[in-house]
Amino acid sequence: MITAISFVLILLSFVVIGLASGRKATGKRKDYYLASSSVSPWLAGLSAVATNNSGYMFIGVIGFTYQTGLAAMWLMIGWIVGDFIGSSFIHKRLRQATAKTGEASFAGVIARWYGEKFGIWQKIAGVIMIVFLIAYAAAQISAGGKALEGVLGINPWTGAVMVAAMVLLYSIVGGIRASIWTDGAQSITMMFAMTILLIAAFAGVGGVSGALELWSAIPGFLDPFPDDLLFPGALGMGLFIVGWLFAGFSVVGQPHVMVRFMALDHDRNMGRARAWYYGYFTIFYLLATGVGMLSRLYLPDLADIDPELALPMMATELLPPVLVGVILAGIFAATMSTADSLVLSCSASFTHDLAPERLETPLILKTATAVSILIALGLALSGNQSVFSLVILAWSTLAAAFAPLLTLYALRRRVSEPVAIMMLVLGVSIALFWRFGLGWHESIYEGLPGILVPLIIGWFLSERREIAASPEPAAETSPSAAE
Template structure:
């Protein structure tokens, strides 16, 4: 293990240095801290978005999900990719254009700003949702990073979480969102390389798809079942739910920030091409790795390292890496995982800081110091959630993703389509979407339809009732 630990430390130093070097280009302004002065190139935007979108969720959560349910997980992949593509085709360019024209730096600022006025209540409501649920999301990333260190060093989970929080503060104070973007782009290469290396090693150990499926079938025939059985609402709504999961990207402030930071609206098209050229193979690889993990390590929950963990299957990637790859590559792969999760947490915490200084307390809008202090305080909140919340990475990430996607995303669609949006309707949409997502989760219906879908539909129903009853339009929406 000495070689693995050494390579882990070396890669972590290089990754952290890549982010810290952003200090050379930083300007002490809130716009530079939050949006890198809106000058990010298309390829950096694409790779950074892939990296921050697919760190803890894909490396830990998606692989663990596939490990548990088998090839049924492909429906999440297919639906997610289609929904994400629709968002790129219909929403992203409008967001970049509108945030530039209206001079806003945050997603809540966009949904509450019109050409000639600002709807403070909608901005504040969006800022509060961002603050609360991105802190939960960041806590999930801390847990994902801690999982990597638990597997490699045998440390308690809280040790990795604390180390991650310390590195987040270093990234943030070095260069804000620019440090994240640079680090994410570098991590994208390491992440894909790690996935491909594991698949090649697993193929050499176990064999091809036929051998893999035979192994899984012998364990449990349901692992090779394409369609889940006993769905309350049927297969159509089941797949549609994952489409809404992918489209929910429009409500993720830490991802939309990257689109706001791109150098121009015209660059969105090139960024979209680079994004899917990287994202699609990565998603496919995550499903493959999850299946091979189940075949090669079928009893993860019985291992000593998994004792006491709420969701032991989330150790699947670190453990399969250690079982199959040479020690030097183990360190590289786990360093890529740890750095990716921490960089994602950092970008989420920076966005939370923007929610405080730009949205909730706009009198601090031009204060660079307030942005930094906000980052410090939110890191502390995310750290507490990660240390005290027993749930696994997948649960934390998907509940936050769904609430933000349905609540902020539904209002964003209304704004960019230039439709009227009274304050009461906008707040009602966000509130109903949030309540619906949480209620759906705790009603135990999430296995039948992904919770983002009922959240979106509930918000759309609120707006539909208003629109039908009002029979009129308000001028001045985003894009006028």
């Protein structure tokens, strides 16, 4: 009972914050999808990292680390370094292009990057975004269900419906602003939850030295290199690490994350937003990896059940009920912070990428959001997919679709619409074939060839643009003017 009370109180605080954001809503599309490009750097950074971390970090990464051991650190290193490389030259230019084009959707900004409109490309992009963002949202909703099952023993369908209902409630009221405001509170809850669990877990095994001794007794658990590489030796390890570096770089192709930087109040504040983002990201990923490794000591037989239940089950075993409620709230915070962003990006695709003309009325914008959530909930309830696998599939496919073209644009290269379409279709096809045709995705992240091949081809088929012709605006467009 105490666990349930603390859990519900924290969740209610998220809903209240989200509903409070509705007081600033104007009802216009740029406000609903981009908060009128008025978000402060600290909030943009925390919102982006909370959206990036998601239920995948609480459920998927911890489950992966439980099975893999120390070799999972390469996922963390590659992901953060690759993410940092992409942000060093793409994020600011995307924010500048958002101001110049006046578009409210991720695909819409890319389609009008150099002034002309890539209408066919935008519609294809819209379809791909809707399909894979909804699959991604279903994984987040499923993660919430798994958390509730692991802690309270409740049917996972109940947790899935709870996540969907709360996201629907505040998203249709405040749009992206509600998502960003709640992300700020959720990021604090997530960090606190992971920290207290790590401290309690180390204390229970006699500290770091005790944990090292127990880990050493598990065959191969402290081996820094995985044993199922596609190629033996240094070549296989190198491709494994580079693959996860591309997984981090793939952030630039994730509409639900990049929209946070598009909503930043000014492109000159991008450095501050990135500092908040990477500071939090690095600390949180270290905590999650540590908890994942410790969970193997407390739940040695979980591999036969579901390793993705490791965190909630370990919390139940180690912590008092009130803190178990905090852990459960942290997991829900992670799933909600990403699910709301995903469905809003889907909504933008419905109303601005696929519709014959941009739909502007508040009722239509909110209806599209509700439809996106209901479809994602239906998919989440249809089966017991692995959160880790489903997230990586959606992540890599979206990256292969958008990262190559966005990279060329950020490097001041320009392509024709047929080339842009070719790059999009080729990238997605390679990523899917790598996973489902060749089955090499467990050794080398499928986003690596999915990004690299169309990027190289696109480079040779593109032309250099002078700086004056880039999307950098001479002066920042005010929110009122952008509307």
